[in-house]
Amino acid sequence: MYGAVIHAPGDVRIEQRAHPRITEPTDAVVQLAATCVCGSDLWDWRGINPVDRPTPMGHEYVGTVVEVGDAVTNIKVGDFVVGSFFASDNTCAICRAGYQSRCENVQYVGACGAQAEYLRVPLADGTLVATPGQPDPDLIPSLLAASDVLGTGWFGAVAAEAGRGKTVAVVGDGAVGLMGVLAAKQLGAERIIAMSRHEPRQKLALKFGATDIVAERGDKGVTRVKELTAGLGAHSVVEAVGTQEAMMQAIRSTRPGGHVGFVGVSHGVQIPGEELFNAEVHLMGGPAPVRRFLPDLIGRIWRREIDPGKVFDLILPLAQAAEAYRAMDERRAIKALLQP
Amino acid sequence: MYGAVIHAPGDVRIEQRAHPRITEPTDAVVQLAATCVCGSDLWDWRGINPVDRPTPMGHEYVGTVVEVGDAVTNIKVGDFVVGSFFASDNTCAICRAGYQSRCENVQYVGACGAQAEYLRVPLADGTLVATPGQPDPDLIPSLLAASDVLGTGWFGAVAAEAGRGKTVAVVGDGAVGLMGVLAAKQLGAERIIAMSRHEPRQKLALKFGATDIVAERGDKGVTRVKELTAGLGAHSVVEAVGTQEAMMQAIRSTRPGGHVGFVGVSHGVQIPGEELFNAEVHLMGGPAPVRRFLPDLIGRIWRREIDPGKVFDLILPLAQAAEAYRAMDERRAIKALLQP
Numbered sequence: 001m002y003g004a005v006i007h008a009p010g011d012v013r014i015e016q017r018a019h020p021r022i023t024e025p026t027d028a029v030v031q032l033a034a035t036c037v038c039g040s041d042l043w044d045w046r047g048i049n050p051v052d053r054p055t056p057m058g059h060e061y062v063g064t065v066v067e068v069g070d071a072v073t074n075i076k077v078g079d080f081v082v083g084s085f086f087a088s089d090n091t092c093a094i095c096r097a098g099y100q101s102r103c104e105n106v107q108y109v110g111a112c113g114a115q116a117e118y119l120r121v122p123l124a125d126g127t128l129v130a131t132p133g134q135p136d137p138d139l140i141p142s143l144l145a146a147s148d149v150l151g152t153g154w155f156g157a158v159a160a161e162a163g164r165g166k167t168v169a170v171v172g173d174g175a176v177g178l179m180g181v182l183a184a185k186q187l188g189a190e191r192i193i194a195m196s197r198h199e200p201r202q203k204l205a206l207k208f209g210a211t212d213i214v215a216e217r218g219d220k221g222v223t224r225v226k227e228l229t230a231g232l233g234a235h236s237v238v239e240a241v242g243t244q245e246a247m248m249q250a251i252r253s254t255r256p257g258g259h260v261g262f263v264g265v266s267h268g269v270q271i272p273g274e275e276l277f278n279a280e281v282h283l284m285g286g287p288a289p290v291r292r293f294l295p296d297l298i299g300r301i302w303r304r305e306i307d308p309g310k311v312f313d314l315i316l317p318l319a320q321a322a323e324a325y326r327a328m329d330e331r332r333a334i335k336a337l338l339q340p
Numbered sequence: 341m342y343g344a345v346i347h348a349p350g351d352v353r354i355e356q357r358a359h360p361r362i363t364e365p366t367d368a369v370v371q372l373a374a375t376c377v378c379g380s381d382l383w384d385w386r387g388i389n390p391v392d393r394p395t396p397m398g399h400e401y402v403g404t405v406v407e408v409g410d411a412v413t414n415i416k417v418g419d420f421v422v423g424s425f426f427a428s429d430n431t432c433a434i435c436r437a438g439y440q441s442r443c444e445n446v447q448y449v450g451a452c453g454a455q456a457e458y459l460r461v462p463l464a465d466g467t468l469v470a471t472p473g474q475p476d477p478d479l480i481p482s483l484l485a486a487s488d489v490l491g492t493g494w495f496g497a498v499a500a501e502a503g504r505g506k507t508v509a510v511v512g513d514g515a516v517g518l519m520g521v522l523a524a525k526q527l528g529a530e531r532i533i534a535m536s537r538h539e540p541r542q543k544l545a546l547k548f549g550a551t552d553i554v555a556e557r558g559d560k561g562v563t564r565v566k567e568l569t570a571g572l573g574a575h576s577v578v579e580a581v582g583t584q585e586a587m588m589q590a591i592r593s594t595r596p597g598g599h600v601g602f603v604g605v606s607h608g609v610q611i612p613g614e615e616l617f618n619a620e621v622h623l624m625g626g627p628a629p630v631r632r633f634l635p636d637l638i639g640r641i642w643r644r645e646i647d648p649g650k651v652f653d654l655i656l657p658l659a660q661a662a663e664a665y666r667a668m669d670e671r672r673a674i675k676a677l678l679q680p
Contacts, residue, residue, distance in 0.1 A: 093572060094596050102596030102620050104572075232433060232444075247613060256434050256442030256626075266613035273587060273609025277602070277626045280442050286596075286620030 003116030009047030020120035028124035056113020090126030141309025151290030153179025159261030160236035172240030185209025343456030349387030360460035368464035396453020424630035430466030481649025491630030493519025499601030500576035512580035525549025
């Protein structure tokens with residue numbers, strides 16, 4: 001089968017790779033209907049994460065189960081499934097508490113490389129969720145979004161305790177930030193401030209439910225959020241970037257007693273303890289336990305209540321994966337869907 | 341009147357000071373029945389906080405109201421009152437959300453120096469809570485504890501979401517840590533791990549409800565907590581020290597999805613973002629909104645359900661304040677009560 005392999009920063013190739021097989025009785029093999037490029041893949045593409053050997057890429061996927069191991073009971077061949085980038089047993093104490101991304105038996109699905117025609121998914125029963133039937137083709141981008149960016153933005157909004165009567169600010173206008181806006185709206189937030197300088201992303205944020213746009217960044221952005229909230233700051237702030245500037249912008253934009261949900265993969269961030277102590281805000285974040293949200297998110301998509309697939313503004317055949325990376329790196333595309 | 345003034349590290353004197361007067365119509369003046377020395381006062385005594393001029397000391401107090409401003413309506417002359425170290429209006433949006441220590445009109449009561457015979461308390465209606473009647477003398481130490489260390493330890497336990505069925509670990513065996521143990525017990529925690537190397541403090545921790553003692557510190561302490569919790573870490577961890585080692589010990593002792601409540605005044609702490617991201621724990625802390633808890637805590641003390649006053653293992657006349665500081669600095673005393 002064909003799949004994407006990164007050889008060096010800026011060098012992603014579609015190559016012939018070994019067809020995935022069942023290696024554990026809890027595995028499933030999925031024939032992918034769609035996959036995509038993640039903002040976090042760009043850390044490799046840009047050389048910020050080291051690339052020291054050829055590595056299969058991708059960790060977002062939807063598709064049809066073609067093979068299951070002997071111990072798999074919830075998922076069967078022919079099911080159309082959505083899964084998270086972390087495989088989880090969904091039965092341990094940590095999973096039962098809702099933190100499947102830190103499952104006691106967690107495995108990184110992306111190690112197998114989901115930008116491919118087929119994918120082996122470990123712990124299939126605890127990882128994959130089947131859709132109610134075969135999806136209409138126009139639902140596939142939204143289901144694919146649920147696999148990561150929607151689940152991650154949703155977790156950010158939940159971690160920030162977005163909800164009825166709340167003012168929510170979202171730092172970051174990448175796909176995850178935009179999904180944070182959508183999630184805040186769905187969770188009932190009264191006012192949603194999207195922090196974005198890019199007009200196409202501002203438009204999408206407004207479409208997903210943003211009520212205000214703040215173009216300023218850093219402490220100027222903080223000042224604007226304070227102006228919009230009677231000087232207090234937002235109740236809930238979603239941090240969807242992962243840099244020092246974005247994290248401090250999030251903490252400073254939150255009112256005392258408010259909540260920061262941080263889902264940008266942290267790169268070189270140091271949080272000063274004294275400032276956090278005096279800010280008196282709640283901090284919660286990390287790799288999103290997407291599995292917790294999948295049944296609910298699939299339901300909302302299936303009933304066409306949300307349309308997160310709109311975040312894909314570039315659709316390419318898998319063979320053009322490198323162009324998908326380039327377009328996202330150059331911010332010509334918000335998020336690129338790949339068709340195997 | 342007489343009150344404590346710090347002139348330099350290690351140099352606290354009892355001096356004649358101006359008798360406090362009503363300066364704002366929302367003020368009250370309280371004749372103090374008892375006051376005490378706080379672990380945070382030792383930062384000044386030790387020269388870790390700069391002492392650049394003679395400064396009145398103390399921020400913990402109980403006593404009888406002797407004068408009120410014209411705008412004070414909830415509190416009247418003759419009331420026996422307990423107050424927090426932060427004056428709050430208790431009516432603004434931040435107070436209503438339970439974060440009175442970050443009130444929009446917050447004032448630091450300690451600026452007036454509570455290690456004294458009398459104290460001016462600003463925003464009396466929103467700051468002071470009257471006891472149901474004149475307290476028996478043996479209740480006074482416990483009521484004094486509610487003014488800060490009990491309220492702070494309680495906040496730490498609430499911020500860490502200590503509660504039924506939970507395993508709670510407490511980092512720090514100072515008065516606040518010990519009150520965190522007491523709070524965790526009262527909040528229904530199933531198992532309470534006190535991290536302490538000092539035998540008298542271990543004994544007090546056991547008396548307040550600890551079920552396990554861990555004497556190891558740092559990563560060895562983390563390993564012991566993991567061993568006691570099936571490898572997962574505690575659900576809730578209270579950090580009551582304020583150093584880098586204690587904060588990292590708290591974060592690393594918490595299971596994914598668990599909660600750290602940090603109430604040690606942060607000194608030079610830097611939290612690495614990547615470690616926090618991967619730890620996936622909730623962080624909440626800061627100056628305790630003691631006022632939120634005072635009515636409940638006074639009720640528990642009045643009904644003799646809790647005896648936090650046991651944390652005072654040294655009682656001295658106000659005139660011997662310097663000895664109280666020395667005894668705490670040298671860890672000969674956990675906490676010293678001063679009688680004006």
